[in-house]
Amino acid sequence: MTITLRPATAADAKKIKDLIHEVRINPMNLDWERFIVAEDDGEFVGCAQVKPHTDGVRELASLAVSPSWQGQGIGSMLVKALLEREKGELYLMCRAKTAPYYRRFGFVEVVGKNIPRSFRLHARAGRLIAMFAGEGIAFMKRKAE
Ligand SMILES: CC(C)(COP(=O)(O)OP(=O)(O)OC[C@H]1O[C@@H](n2cnc3c(N)ncnc32)[C@H](O)[C@@H]1OP(=O)(O)O)[C@@H](O)C(=O)NCCC(=O)NCCS
Known part of the structure; x- marks a missing residue:
């Protein structure tokens, strides 16, 4: 396995969508x-x-690794590469069960008024999804360096 990271090109658009789905x-x-x-x-x-x-909020999002490649450090490589170039505050929202994963990279959970305004709609939708799918949503922040 030789993993390399690079900026996406138009040719990746479909692969990105397919993996996210x-x-x-x-x-x-x-x-x-x-x-x-x-x-x-x-x-x-x-x-x-x-x-x-x-x-102005910047959100780490759409982190995904193909199922057969998971658990081999590829997700960590992607997160670290984005953190390298993002020196300001960075937010994310994730399934509550994925919050421990992001804590590894210095993200901490935020609640209530500390959830950015741009996430509030998602917060409401997330609560509904949690109600029906039984899965909570977490909001997290990494402080500016
Ligand atoms: C979450 C995801 C991106 C992690 O990528 P990955 O390449 O599998 O992760 P890494 O190999 O970098 O890290 C694996 C480590 O993280 C841990 N880990 C993976 N998912 C975790 C989770 N949900 N909660 C806590 N720890 C988790 C593993 O146990 C492993 O621990 P170890 O290093 O002690 O063995 C990947 O599992 C994935 O694509 N999941 C589906 C999509 C998703 O949930 N994305 C996040 C959206 S918010």
Whole structure:
């Protein structure tokens, strides 16, 4: 396995969408221009992006690794690469069960008024999903360096 990371190109757009659907995370706002992708010997195996919101909030999002490549450090490589270039505050939202994963990278959970305004709608939708699917949603922040 030789994993390399690179900025996405238009040719990755479909692979990004397919993977996001496969791992069943938020399929909104998947513009390839914002993504980095991970490849194993040229094969697409994972992706992640930082989404800018209109209120200035920057969100680490769409972190996904193909199921057969999970657990081999590729997700960590993608997160670390994005953290390297994001020196300001960075937020994310994730399934509550994934929060321990992000704590490894210095993210801490935020609640109530500390959840950015641009996430509030998602927070409400997340609570509904949690009610029906029995799965909570967590909001997390990494402080500026
Ligand atoms: C979450 C995800 C990106 C992690 O990528 P990965 O390449 O499998 O993760 P890594 O190999 O970097 O890290 C694996 C480690 O994280 C841990 N880990 C993985 N998922 C975890 C979770 N949900 N909660 C806590 N720890 C988790 C593993 O136990 C492993 O621990 P170890 O290093 O002690 O053995 C990947 O599992 C994935 O694509 N999941 C489906 C999509 C998803 O949930 N994305 C996050 C959206 S918010």
